[in-house]
Amino acid sequence: MESWQELLRKRSVASLEALVARFGAEHFPDLERLRQAAENFEFRISPAMVELITSPGDPIWRQYVPDLQYLEEHTEVRDVILSGGDPLLLSDRRIDEICRRLRAIGHIEIIRIGSRVPCHLPERITPALCAILKQYHPLYINTHFNHPDELTPAAVDALGRLADVGIPLGCQTVLLKGVNDDTEVMKRLMQRLLAARVRPYYIYMCDQVAGAEHFRTTVEKGLEIIRALRGWTSGLAVPHFVIDAPGGGGKIPLLPEYVESITDDAVVLRNYAGQRYVYRQPQPDTAPQAPTEFEPVLAG
Numbered sequence: 001m002e003s004w005q006e007l008l009r010k011r012s013v014a015s016l017e018a019l020v021a022r023f024g025a026e027h028f029p030d031l032e033r034l035r036q037a038a039e040n041f042e043f044r045i046s047p048a049m050v051e052l053i054t055s056p057g058d059p060i061w062r063q064y065v066p067d068l069q070y071l072e073e074h075t076e077v078r079d080v081i082l083s084g085g086d087p088l089l090l091s092d093r094r095i096d097e098i099c100r101r102l103r104a105i106g107h108i109e110i111i112r113i114g115s116r117v118p119c120h121l122p123e124r125i126t127p128a129l130c131a132i133l134k135q136y137h138p139l140y141i142n143t144h145f146n147h148p149d150e151l152t153p154a155a156v157d158a159l160g161r162l163a164d165v166g167i168p169l170g171c172q173t174v175l176l177k178g179v180n181d182d183t184e185v186m187k188r189l190m191q192r193l194l195a196a197r198v199r200p201y202y203i204y205m206c207d208q209v210a211g212a213e214h215f216r217t218t219v220e221k222g223l224e225i226i227r228a229l230r231g232w233t234s235g236l237a238v239p240h241f242v243i244d245a246p247g248g249g250g251k252i253p254l255l256p257e258y259v260e261s262i263t264d265d266a267v268v269l270r271n272y273a274g275q276r277y278v279y280r281q282p283q284p285d286t287a288p289q290a291p292t293e294f295e296p297v298l299a300g
C-alpha cells in the first residue's frame, strides 16, 4: 500500500501540465496567464481534493487552482492582504513578482502584508527585501507581537529597516492568558511597539479554536486593558480591541463604556479617570450664543 507520503507526492496535482491532463485543455483557454499565476503561486492539490473537483471553476477548484483573474475582474477590490502561512518566508524573487503583479492591477490601491517574521526571524528583513518592498507603495505591514520581551534589539532593528523604506507598520496582538492578560504587560508592549515605530492596531480576543482553550481569558479582561491604556498613555498606544466574529462575521469592536447618557440636549460622559463631563448638543433653534466651556459636572 502506498504510504501517505507517496500518495501526496505521486497523486497530487502540482503542475499546470497535470491540471490540463486531468481536466482537459478545453478548460484552459488562456493557459499563458494561468502559467504566470502558477509560476508565482506554488500549488499542490491533494488527491482528496482532486477527486472532489467535478468541473473547472467549481467551489473546490476556486479554492486550490491559482489565478489572479478574480482580482483583475473584481474592480471593487481596493485592498489586498497577503497573509498566512507567512508571505515574508517566500523568496525575494517571488515576493517581488507577486507584488509586481498586484501593482499591475489598476484598481488595487493598497497592498498589505501580515507577517510574524519581524518577531520570529528578524534576519529575514534584509536590505534586499526592503528594497523590493519599497517599490510597491502604498504597502502596509501588520506584524504580530504578543509580549514586550519579544521586541528584542534584532526585532527592533528589523522593524526600523522596514520603517526606513516608508512602510507603515501595525501590530495585531492576541490577548493570551498567562502571556499578556495583564494591564502593565500590555501597556509596556504598546509603548515599546511605538518606540519601535509600530502603531498598535488590534488586540484580538483569542479565537475559539480547538487546543487553545488554555490561552483564553475573559472579554472583561480585554476591556480592563483598554481602560488601563486610554488616557493613561499616548492615544497612539491604544489599539482597537476586537472579537473576530466566528464564521466570517468580521471584526466587532469592544469599548469600555464612557457614555453615561445621550439626550437631545446633552451627552454625559465619564473620562478615563472616572470624572463626569457634560457635552451640550447643538441647539439649532436657539439664537447664537457665546460658546460655553466644556465643563466638569460636580454632581455625581
Ligand SMILES: *Cc1c(COP(=O)(O)O)cnc(C)c1O
Binding pocket: 081, 244, 251
Ligand atoms: C482582519 C481581517 C481583514 C482585515 O480587516 P481590517 O479591519 O480591514 O484590517 C481581512 N480579512 C480577514 C479574514 C481578516 O481577519
